[in-house]
Amino acid sequence: MLTSTFISIVSFLCLLGYVSGQSDSRDIQRAQKTCVVQPSRNGSDDVPATLEAFKECGTGGNVVFLNETYHMNSVMETVGLKDCQVDLYGTLLWSTNLTYWLNHSLHYDYQNQSSVWWFGGDNVQFRGHGYGTIDGNGQAWYDFVKGVSNYPNRPESFTIYETTNSVFSGLRFVQSQMWTMTVWKSVGILLQDIYVNSTSSDGYPARNTDGVDTIYSDKIHFDRWTVINGDDSISLKANSTNILITNCTFIRGLGISLGSIGQYADRYEFIENITARDINYYNTLHAGYIKTWTGQTVGYPPNGGGGGLGYAKNIHFSNLTLHNTTQPFSISQCTTFSGVAGNCSSSLFAISDIVIEDVRGTMLKDPIASWDCSASAPCRNITMLDVDLTLATTGGPASGWNCTAVVGTTGFNCTGTGCGTGSSTGSC
Ligand SMILES: *[C@@H]1O[C@H](CO)[C@@H](O)[C@H](O)[C@H]1NC(C)=O
Ligand SMILES: *[C@@H]1O[C@H](CO)[C@@H](O)[C@H](O)[C@H]1NC(C)=O
Ligand SMILES: *[C@@H]1O[C@H](CO)[C@@H](O)[C@H](O)[C@H]1NC(C)=O
Ligand SMILES: *[C@@H]1O[C@H](CO)[C@@H](O)[C@H](O)[C@H]1NC(C)=O
Ligand SMILES: *[C@@H]1O[C@H](CO)[C@@H](O)[C@H](O)[C@H]1NC(C)=O
Ligand SMILES: *[C@@H]1O[C@H](CO)[C@@H](O)[C@H](O)[C@H]1NC(C)=O
Ligand SMILES: *[C@@H]1O[C@H](CO)[C@@H](O)[C@H](O)[C@H]1NC(C)=O
Ligand SMILES: *[C@@H]1O[C@H](CO)[C@@H](O)[C@H](O)[C@H]1NC(C)=O
Ligand SMILES: *[C@@H]1O[C@H](CO)[C@@H](O)[C@H](O)[C@H]1NC(C)=O
Ligand SMILES: *[C@@H]1O[C@H](CO)[C@@H](O)[C@H](O)[C@H]1NC(C)=O
Ligand SMILES: *[C@@H]1O[C@H](CO)[C@@H](O)[C@H](O)[C@H]1NC(C)=O
Ligand SMILES: *[C@@H]1O[C@H](CO)[C@@H](O)[C@H](O)[C@H]1NC(C)=O
DSSP: OHHHHHHHHHHHHHHHHHHHHHHHHHHHHHTTEEEEEOOOSSSSOOHHHHHHHHHHHTBTEEEEEOSSEEEEOSOEEEEEEEEEEEEEOSEEEEOOOHHHHHHHOEEOSSTTOEESEEEEEEEEEEEOTTTOEEEOOTHHHHHHHTTOTTOTTOOBSEEEESOEEEEEEEEEEESOSSSSEEEESOEEEEEEEEEEEOOOSSSSOOTTOOSOEEESEEEEEEEEEEEEOSSOSEEEOTTEEEEEEEEEEEESSOOEEEEEEOOSTTOEEEEEEEEEEEEEEESOSOSEEEEEEOSSOBSOTTTOBOOOEEEEEEEEEEEEEEEEESOOEEEEEEEOSTTSOOOTTOOOOEEEEEEEEEEEEEESSSOSEEEEOOTTSOEEEEEEEEEEEEETTTOSBOOOEEEESEEEEESOOOOBOOOSSOOTTSOO
16 A cells, blocks of 8 residues: 555656646747736835736746836735746735735635735746745734734735646745745646745744645645745645655744644545655754644634544655754644643544654654544554654653554554643643
8 A cells, every 4th residue: 555655656756747847848939928027116016017917928928027126015816827937036025014914815715814915827837046035024924913823814925726737946935924825726736946934033933934735735746845934844734635745954843744634523624645755854843743623613713613524644754854853743633722622532533554764863852753643533554664863962862652542553662642632742
């Protein structure tokens, strides 16, 4: 079963190679028409000119942003593009008129999320050439929400919507307002050489600044990402399938997250065929973790919910190098409305077939893994091979595999029980 998963991921890689290789040459022939967006240079809104360019060149054309700063003062929807090439040589700087954004951010039907820019289409190439920058001016948001999670109408930077056979490359995303990106209802995308850095310059945390979230998406490849942030480095949420994460560096965030999921009562959602390899972590909370809501419904999304159904399976992490990771691996099925003590053994969301192999480096405090699963739907088949971690504090070998409701372990034996509280640091 694991071998066949691996083979399918390999053929998926080939598919992506095919997609990017073919569409490159096709685009060069088709990108006859070029629309250069002229910046106002006086701080007035550059969004109308941008929308005009996408209208003119969004089908079979090339939209070019010069090596200048564009002032993005209003929401944008550039979806339904076709055979379009976008070249960003400068910076798109989003305004700090929070009153405006709180009243106008574009909503979509998942966890009340909203965005300043919906972007999408078929056979789109969006290139930043290692320089093009999307600057969310996020410090204004970090200061405004003061650490409050999922502040209503706080928008994410960039939403890739209903996009197929497309490539995003060489882009920089700095100071995201909220989540940096969401890949939503999309299939067959390569996102390569992406730099994300959301760093607060004062005491307020850069919370909710996920590097990227995937929702209802299939065959997405994240290659050569660097993410420096204050939340999930990459987060795979509802109905994310065949996701490949390769050759990435994650700094200071929470690592790769599956979930949270199971937030919507009685809704069936899943995460399947997830591969992450050749990853470097520096000072992250986790390397990989899975988080589900409890089986009880308390309140409503985005901050309440629970009682969702479904599964996460075929998850493969390999060749991981950790530097000072707090708690490398964790499962928790305890998420519930803030301030309420959840019943951690109530979730029916089923987790199975996890393989973690070839892991080295340093971590802060035992245990290596805290598999705190729900007794109502025990986790099945967890494998950990060639894990060689030392404690950053003492230099001695790390150890410890705390398990609750785990059926079937390979390569390790559980050494204790989890705390059953959903503590994300693994100690109660
Ligand atoms: C996951 O991979 C397996 C094995 O290659 C494949 O049979 C299955 O269809 C994939 N699942 C999804 C949801 O694509
Ligand atoms: C700013 O520049 C734009 C386009 O160049 C022009 O239409 C607008 O009148 C200018 N606004 C101000 C306040 O100078
Ligand atoms: C953009 O301009 C800056 C200086 O203004 C320069 O350092 C940089 O190389 C230019 N980038 C591109 C892609 O031309
Ligand atoms: C901010 O946006 C609000 C609401 O859209 C608008 O009324 C106000 O004039 C804007 N403020 C500035 C300084 O542009
Ligand atoms: C991230 O951005 C901050 C400024 O916002 C900068 O000081 C820091 O060097 C950047 N980190 C990396 C690793 O690029
Ligand atoms: C990983 O990324 C580095 C830097 O971009 C590159 O030199 C290297 O070839 C990549 N390795 C793999 C296995 O793709
Ligand atoms: C997620 O997948 C399940 C199973 O195919 C489906 O019932 C559900 O509608 C999907 N969710 C969405 C919102 O696409
Ligand atoms: C492991 O990942 C690193 C990047 O973090 C890469 O340089 C190295 O080649 C990978 N090793 C193997 C055996 O693929
Ligand atoms: C290791 O992590 C701890 C806690 O996150 C932090 O205080 C410390 O500075 C880190 N050490 C290094 C060498 O980065
Ligand atoms: C565990 O994995 C083995 C082999 O990969 C498979 O035969 C078995 O059905 C799995 N068990 C569960 C409970 O998923
Ligand atoms: C989990 O493991 C660590 C070390 O292996 C241990 O100190 C801790 O008490 C264990 N139990 C809980 C409930 O965290
Ligand atoms: C787990 O425990 C069993 C029974 O004591 C032992 O045979 C096996 O070698 C242990 N496995 C590991 C990976 O330590």
